[in-house]
Amino acid sequence: MILHIKNMVCDRCKMVVKAELEKLGLNPVSVELGKVVLAENIQADDQLKIAESLSHFGFELLADKKTQLAEQIKTCIINLIHYSKEPLKVNMSTYLSEHIQLEYTQISTIFSEVENQTIEKYFIAQKIEKAKEMLTYGELTLGEIAYQLNYSSVAHLSAQFKKVTTLTPTVYKTLTSDLRKTLDEI
Template identity: 70%
Template sequence: MVVKAELEKLGFKPLLVELGEVTLAKNITPEDKIRISFGLNHFGFELLEDKKTQIAEQVKTAIVNLVHYTREPLKINLSAYLSDQLKQEYAGLSGIFSEVENQTIEKYFIAQKIEKAKEMLTYGELTLSEIAYQLNYSSVAHLSAQFKKVTGITPSAYKAGSADSRKTLDEV
């Protein structure tokens, strides 16, 4: 909504604004791009013109939406999910993501799941077993091992007093 409002304020007519992509009613000039870039930067957005960077951002957005905004347990095949969401083969998405982000899609997915686990631990409404189930870990031991590998502490130690180590989604 912010992107659409800013574009309209700048005098452009966005036909479509979704998942890192904007379609405008008319072609824009290089000067228009500068104005748009400046206007979006004010709100913390950046204009991505490189196709590979756009794809990597779309992958990140799809993973964040899956992990943080889906209410159902994460019982899903990540490669099939991403291919379906972005209408591209997973192998291509994976290669581009690794090139742009210097990490694999799987590591990014795990990092997001650990951040979600931190959030759930902070709220204290679910047991570790329930959190493991929600995040599609095969066992509490698997979740605990991955949590410790990523954060350096166990989920129990985190819950006992390390709540200040959560990251914002764009820092993961």
């Protein structure tokens, strides 16, 4: 049986979900961002127990197909931006269509309906969060960050950064307080 779970955004999330399912006596075959495969089928009352247990950690079981698809899209984008080792040199519509096995227009329509924002805006928000992370660590120049995130120039990154955060990357870097968001808050 497959469970779709909202707000799984990192490896620690996978560990927490796996541990909670094992506490409930279930045997997860695999635990991925947003999806768990169980060895056995479960009853409705077991699903309620799982939902209650996971809700304490900010996770949510998804039953609706459209919501599951939106979460799958978000997971693909998060994986691409935050966990890929290569610079972002992909066409988003092609990437999502290949990973989700649906036409991009269908993917885009459902995502916008469920999330009340476009895939493009979500993608940009994730890229800006990654840029904030890279700026915070201070290991890369702004030019290197722009290259890693597939911006055509530092000016393009800076303009988009300011549009999303109201700050320039340079001003952001000089701030002492961390203004980053967790991935599930985006």
